[in-house]
Structure formats: C-alpha cells, structure tokens
Amino acid sequence: MLVKALMDRGMFALMGLPTCKQVEEFAYDFLEGALDAKTARRLERHLKACKNCQRFMVAYRKTRDLEASAPRPPLDPSFKEEIFKFLTKESI
Amino acid sequence: MTASNSTDKTLVQGLKEKKEEAFRELLERYSEKLFHLALRVLRREEEAREVVQEGFLKVVTKIGTFQEDSSLYTWIYRIVLNEALMRRRTRHPEREIPIEDYLPRYELGVATEPAPDWAKLPDRLFEEGEVRDFVRSCIEDLPEDLRTAYVLKDGEGLSEDEVCNILEISKFAMKNRVHRARLVIKKRIEEKYAR
Ligand SMILES: [Zn+2]
Numbered sequence: 001m002l003v004k005a006l007m008d009r010g011m012f013a014l015m016g017l018p019t020c021k022q023v024e025e026f027a028y029d030f031l032e033g034a035l036d037a038k039t040a041r042r043l044e045r046h047l048k049a050c051k052n053c054q055r056f057m058v059a060y061r062k063t064r065d066l067e068a069s070a071p072r073p074p075l076d077p078s079f080k081e082e083i084f085k086f087l088t089k090e091s092i
Numbered sequence: 093m094t095a096s097n098s099t100d101k102t103l104v105q106g107l108k109e110k111k112e113e114a115f116r117e118l119l120e121r122y123s124e125k126l127f128h129l130a131l132r133v134l135r136r137e138e139e140a141r142e143v144v145q146e147g148f149l150k151v152v153t154k155i156g157t158f159q160e161d162s163s164l165y166t167w168i169y170r171i172v173l174n175e176a177l178m179r180r181r182t183r184h185p186e187r188e189i190p191i192e193d194y195l196p197r198y199e200l201g202v203a204t205e206p207a208p209d210w211a212k213l214p215d216r217l218f219e220e221g222e223v224r225d226f227v228r229s230c231i232e233d234l235p236e237d238l239r240t241a242y243v244l245k246d247g248e249g250l251s252e253d254e255v256c257n258i259l260e261i262s263k264f265a266m267k268n269r270v271h272r273a274r275l276v277i278k279k280r281i282e283e284k285y286a287r
Contacts (some may be wrong), residue, residue, distance in 0.1 A: 012201075019201030025205050028271040032252075055207035056196075058231060059286075062210055063278040066218060066227055067247035076126045080119045087115050091152045 017046040023053045027060050100164040105156040115152065120149075122165075125248075126172045132243040133176035133225035134183075135228070143179055147172035166257040173244075177236065183227060187212055189233045193274060193278040208286035223285070230280045242277075 012019055014042050018026065018039075026043055029035045035043065103121075106114025126147060130140035150171050158167055197204045217223050229241060244255045245266070256266050 012191075019198075020203050021198040021201045024198075024203075024275075025197055027268050028274075052203055052207045055209050055211070056203070059207065059210040059278050059282070060274060062218075063274045063281070064246050066277070067231065067243060068130075068249055069218070070247070072128055072226070073131070075124050079127070079141060080123050083119055083148055084115055084122070086116060086145060087119075087148060087152055088112065090149055 011049070012046060015045065015049075017042050017049075020050060020053055020056075022044075023047070023050075024056065027057065030057075031061060031064060093119070101160070104158060104160065106157060107152055110152070111261060112117050118148070118151065119135075120220060122168055126168070129169065129248060130176045132187050133173065133180055133240070138206060139179060140176070140281060143176045144172060145230065150175070166254065169254075169258045170260075173207065173240070177240065181236075186236060187233055188235055189276075191235065191238070194276040195278075208282045211283075212287060217285070226284060227277070227281065230277045231273075233257045233280075234276060238269050238273040238276070239265055242273035245270045246274070 009072060023043060023046055026035060026039065030040065030043055098172070103114055103117055107118065114222060127140055128145045130143040131137060134140050134143065147168070151168055154171075160165070173221075191264060213262065218227065231242065234242065235266065239258065241255060241261075244250050244258065245252070255270075256263055261269075
C-alpha cells in the first residue's frame with residue numbers, strides 16, 4: 001500500500017495535480033461549483049487518473065443528495081386555518 | 093407557495109399592527125417551509141406542527157424586537173429551528189458518535205482504504221424502506237451541529253448564505269460541518285451496504 005501510495009503521490013505531484021486527500025478537501029467546493037477554474041481543472045484531471053477518487057466522488061455526491069430526495073409529507077390544509085385562529089386568539 | 097405582492101416591510105408593519113391579513117400572509121408564506129424544517133429536526137409530524145405553531149406565536153409576539161435591516165425569512169427560520177432543537181434536546185440526549193472514526197484517513201495524501209464502488213449499488217436501494225430508515229438513523233446520530241448544517245443545506249436546499257445566517261456561523265464553519273456530515277453518513281452507509 002505504501003509503495004503504491006508513494007507512486008500515486010509522485011505521479012500526481014509530477015503532473016502538478018492535487019493529492020487524493022486534497023480531492024476530498026476540495027469535494028464540497030467542487031460540487032458547489034465554487035472552485036476557481038484552474039483548481040477545478042486540476043481536480044478533474046486527478047479524477048480521470050484515479051479510480052479511487054472517482055468512486056469517492058460518486059459516493060460523496062450521492063450522500064449530498066440523500067436527504068433532499070427523502071419524501072416530504074404534505075401539510076394538512078386545515079393547519080393554516082388552525083394556526084390563524086390560534087394566533088388571533090393568543091396575540092390580539 | 094402563493095405569490096405574494098406584499099414586501100417584507102409591509103408584512104412586518106402589518107404584524108406589528110396585528111392585522112389579520114398580515115397573519116394570513118405570514119402563514120401563507122412560511123407554514124409549509126417551516127413545517128418541513130421542523131420535521132427534518134424532529135422527524136415526528138405531530139411535534140413538528142406544535143413547534144411551528146409555537147414558532148409563529150413567538151414571531152407575532154416578538155415582531156417588535158425584529159431588526160428591520162435584517163432578513164425576516166432568516167429571523168423566522170432561526171426562531172422555529174431553535175424551538176425545534178430545544179424540543180429535540182428534551183426528548184433524547186445527544187448520542188455522540190465518535191465522528192473521527194468515520195472520517196477518511198490518508199497516508200502521504202493517499203487514502204488508506206480503497207473506496208467502495210457505489211455505482212454498483214442500485215439507485216432503487218435508497219428508496220427502499222429499510223435503507224431509508226438506516227440513512228435517517230445515520231443523520232440522527234450525527235452531533236447536533238453537523239446534523240443541523242446538513243439538513244438545512246442538503247435537506248432543505250438552502251443557500252450557503254442562508255444557512256450561515258440562520259445558524260449565525262461563518263462560511264468556513266458551515267462548509268466544514270456539511271462536509272464532515274456527508275463524510276460520516278457516507279462511511280456508515282458503506283460499512284453496511286457497500287462492502
Ligand atoms: Zn485520488
């Protein structure tokens with residue numbers, strides 16, 4: 001593992017690309033589209049070359065989307081009317 | 093949501109004067125959103141409704157203290173969020189999971205463990221009841237600061253600025269919390285389903 005790590009690291013450094021750890025650190029801004037163009041390009045080049053980080057990014061993106069896709073129960077239409085009565089009674 | 097012609101300023105003024113149409117406008121604009129927000133924190137519809145009701149009462153009784161130069165939306169969200177968090181804390185004490193155990197590790201900049209391949213997991217998996225419940229429990233087990241940032245940003249889909257303003261934290265802190273929440277949830281799902 002260590003030999004491979006050193007080789008990977010050497011390769012990415014040679015290409016002037018971020019390390020796998022940096023890919024993780026940039027992941028939030030990357031998905032947000034908040035990285036500057038140069039850093040984003042470097043990160044994409046790392047992703048192209050690194051299967052592990054590709055997998056990381058797929059999982060990271062999916063995790064971001066998990067809660068957004070959770071079902072949202074509708075609010076009972078009578079609720080607003082109930083609160084309206086409650087508010088007028090309690091506060092006026 | 094019903095389109096609204098009334099600006100925040102006229103709404104605030106109406107609430108201060110306790111005008112009925114201002115109450116209606118307030119409920120029209122925020123009921124649904126606040127209900128979903130409270131539900132994300134509490135996970136129980138009945139409790140979420142109670143918290144929204146209490147929150148609205150606070151809004152109309154404290155509208156006099158609202159700083160007109162700040163955002164009404166943020167102020168209302170913060171009131172209901174705090175109400176929901178308080179209610180939650182009384183219900184069950186925080187089950188602090190050791191989040192460090194779930195964050196990725198690196199040696200010389202390279203991950204010490206191979207990343208599981210999520211592409212192999214069927215998309216449908218996450219819609220199934222059991223997995224959904226597990227994901228939910230992973231979110232529930234997060235420390236409050238991480239959980240709240242995650243549900244506001246990734247659940248409710250609020251903007252970075254909105255989350256920062258509601259939680260009154262810096263952008264750096266907000267990003268950090270959301271990022272770590274995602275990493276912890278991801279790791280726990282991987283331990284259970286992607287090995
Ligand atoms: Zn990598």
